[in-house]
Amino acid sequence: MNVLVIGGGGREHALVWKLSKSPLVTKLYCAPGNGGIAQIAECCSLNADDCAGLLKFAKEKKIQFVVVGPEVPLTKGIVDLFIENNIPAIGPSRVAAQLEGSKIFAKDIMKKAGVSTGFYETFTTSKDALKYLEGKTLPIVVKADGLAAGKGVTVAATIAEAEEAVKLILDDKIFGSAGNQLIIEEFLAGEEASMFALTDGTNVLPLVSSQDHKRAFDGDTGPNTGGMGAYSPAPVVTPQLEKEVTETIFKPIIKTMKEQGMPFKGILYAGLMIQNGKAKVLEFNVRFGDPEAQVLLPRLKTGLMEIFIALYEERLDKIRLEWTSEAAVTVVLASGGYPGKYEKSKIIHGLDLFKTDETAILFHAGTKQSNGVYSTDGGRVLNVTALGKDIKTAQENAYKAVKKIHFDKMHYRRDIADKALKRTMKEV
Numbered sequence: 359m360n361v362l363v364i365g366g367g368g369r370e371h372a373l374v375w376k377l378s379k380s381p382l383v384t385k386l387y388c389a390p391g392n393g394g395i396a397q398i399a400e401c402c403s404l405n406a407d408d409c410a411g412l413l414k415f416a417k418e419k420k421i422q423f424v425v426v427g428p429e430v431p432l433t434k435g436i437v438d439l440f441i442e443n444n445i446p447a448i449g450p451s452r453v454a455a456q457l458e459g460s461k462i463f464a465k466d467i468m469k470k471a472g473v474s475t476g477f478y479e480t481f482t483t484s485k486d487a488l489k490y491l492e493g494k495t496l497p498i499v500v501k502a503d504g505l506a507a508g509k510g511v512t513v514a515a516t517i518a519e520a521e522e523a524v525k526l527i528l529d530d531k532i533f534g535s536a537g538n539q540l541i542i543e544e545f546l547a548g549e550e551a552s553m554f555a556l557t558d559g560t561n562v563l564p565l566v567s568s569q570d571h572k573r574a575f576d577g578d579t580g581p582n583t584g585g586m587g588a589y590s591p592a593p594v595v596t597p598q599l600e601k602e603v604t605e606t607i608f609k610p611i612i613k614t615m616k617e618q619g620m621p622f623k624g625i626l627y628a629g630l631m632i633q634n635g636k637a638k639v640l641e642f643n644v645r646f647g648d649p650e651a652q653v654l655l656p657r658l659k660t661g662l663m664e665i666f667i668a669l670y671e672e673r674l675d676k677i678r679l680e681w682t683s684e685a686a687v688t689v690v691l692a693s694g695g696y697p698g699k700y701e702k703s704k705i706i707h708g709l710d711l712f713k714t715d716e717t718a719i720l721f722h723a724g725t726k727q728s729n730g731v732y733s734t735d736g737g738r739v740l741n742v743t744a745l746g747k748d749i750k751t752a753q754e755n756a757y758k759a760v761k762k763i764h765f766d767k768m769h770y771r772r773d774i775a776d777k778a779l780k781r782t783m784k785e786v
């Protein structure tokens with residue numbers, strides 16, 4: 359089978375890496391890919407959201423199956439487009455992708471499905487929103503309705519900060535039409551975790567747990583990023599909680615989407631806030647997380663292509679997911695300045711040392727290759743991933759491997775997975 363993976367980050371490298379192991383896959387393509395992906399797939403320079411260009415490319419290359427990594431093409435309807443053209447594709451339709459593309463849509467579905475989430479109100483004018491904020495308990499959360507590249511959420515510690523966010527979204531339109539509406543949501547305290555499920559519109563297959571690290575610096579300080587590292591499993595998600603999330607979040611959402619005539623097929627990602635062993639939904643995403651995919655896929659023993667075909671053919675009830683009992687940790691190596699302004703084209707040293715390393719897997723995120731030399735090409739540059747018999751060993755293996763790599767102004771968090779270790783120690 360000729361398979362096209364859409365996207366060009368660490369998540370897509372992990373997807374391509376896992377698919378490359380499948381006997382069902384004859385040739386892999388990736389658009390746009392990156393320096394690392396180019397080692398195992400043929401990359402083309404089309405952007406991930408150039409739907410028409412990608413369809414043309416897929417027809418030329420006789421692509422037989424498409425896997426979509428990022429959210430933007432999904433919310434633009436890329437899966438509908440491929441399927442209309444008889445090319446099977448994995449991911450939700452345009453309408454179902456609104457679970458991520460519109461916070462208000464997601465809240466409405468949660469309400470219909472009886473899923474636990476923060477209390478909220480919707481606003482279209484700053485006058486009404488500002489009036490609502492008067493005398494509210496702090497902190498309070500302001501969210502642009504649409505996609506804002508992860509920057510649409512403000513957790514405001516003061517009313518002034520919340521007012522500023524409202525004005526920037528509704529009056530100054532800093533997120534364009536993604537900010538035509540916003541929600542103001544109650545602040546939820548607790549520990550965050552993500553859970554993922556594969557679904558064919560009816561059947562729900564939950565994946566093992568994982569946890570991202572969204573803040574830039576150690577101790578969860580500094581600005582929000584796309585994610586600075588992850589580990590799996592996440593002890594905060596107990597087996598009991600995992601069951602509850604499946605029964606009280608994933609299944610009701612999937613049932614409701616089907617009843618509403620918008621069956622959801624693909625990967626559903628629930629961002630959760632956990633307090634006293636109970637989960638509330640912060641957000642839904644309609645794809646694998648990045649960097650969560652980089653710890654989930656190395657733990658998956660079942661063939662990914664088989665799973666995707668079963669999902670597409672709506673027979674996920676016939677699939678049993680098998681996982682290694684080993685834990686996984688991934689550390690994101692970022693460009694100096696990220697998530698703010700950063701420079702590109704810094705030469706990356708030490709990549710050769712990975713060729714013989716059995717314990718670590720290197721996923722490229724923002725890299726490019728020219729004449730055999732790899733250089734930085736994005737904010738998140740590399741994901742150093744390692745397995746180990748437990749989280750502590752996986753963490754040690756990952757940080758040992760990190761030491762091999764260097765580029766000018768490289769920065770990374772030194773505490774990825776510490777939270778899991780602290781929790782496990784408390785329980786012992």
Ligand code: AMP
Pocket residue numbers: 476499501511513543544545546547550572629640641
């Ligand atoms: P979202 O895109 O909705 O997941 O929001 C991004 C981040 O903002 C989350 O990962 C949380 O850290 C934080 N956040 C969002 N909503 C809330 C909330 N209601 N209470 C506390 N923190 C929140």
Ligand code: GLY
Pocket residue numbers: 570584585643646647648649650
């Ligand atoms: N890890 C966060 C995200 O993929 O959105």
